[in-house]
Amino acid sequence: MRASRLVAVIVLVFAIACAFYLFQRRTTTAGFVAAADLPAFHQLEERDIRRSEVSAADLPDGTVRSRSELIGHYTMGRVQQDHPFDRAGLGPELPPHSVTGMAIMGLDLTPASSLGGTLSAGDLVTIVQVPDGKGLAPVASDRIRQVRVLAVVKDQKAILVALNPDQAKAFSSGAASRPRILVLRTTPYSGP
Structure with a gap:
């Protein structure tokens, strides 16, 4: 008798669980x-x-x-x-069209490049490619202006930015001789 009650209780609990699941799925x-x-x-x-x-x-x-x-x-x-x-x-x-036709590039996330952790998606920044060598200072052509930050991905230590084709070309051509990157925020995100 006890075994049949136990089976009945198990069947009843199972039926209630199934009904609840089906109700959730249908809502x-x-x-x-x-x-x-x-x-x-x-x-x-x-x-x-x-x-x-x-x-x-x-x-x-x-x-x-x-x-x-x-x-x-x-x-x-x-x-x-x-x-x-x-x-x-x-x-x-x-x-509108802020991301269309843009190249998405990743930059290393450092305390300096993230502006001490204050950099956020939507900000406009200037990227400065710094020459590798003592006594060399960046020149105007090493600056890529009006770059949109799309994401700051802390767990992957990356900053994702959108570069138009001309900016992407300038960035790529300077990457070998100017391996260090500085990020300067020019306009914090405040809306479209």
Whole structure:
């Protein structure tokens, strides 16, 4: 008799757990998802976003609930089609086409290059390539101005910046003879 009660209790607990799971999966809420697979550092436009019913269980804590909170922001990593947007996976809102056609470059994250930890995504900086050698000082051509910081990735000790084609060419041509990098913030991020 005891064995049959134990089996009945186990079956009942299992049935309740299954019902709860199915209820969670069926509960949906309106949200905004990627309309297509999106690459990292893609600036969001209207065509990249669609409204969809999403399982409540699949929504991250920082789910964006308004289309206006998405337009102009950029993705910090790849976003799969039909995946909801998460605030933690988005960079700040930038003026239109701020990332389009840009080369994404990584710089070493140091206390100096991160401006003592105050550098953040969206800031505009000047990158100074410093010649390797005693007595040599950087000249005006060693400066790359108006460079947008896209991310400060502390765990990978990197600063990711967006360079237009001319800036990328200047950066690459100076890299061998000017291996040290200084970062000077010219404009802290304050919005688009």
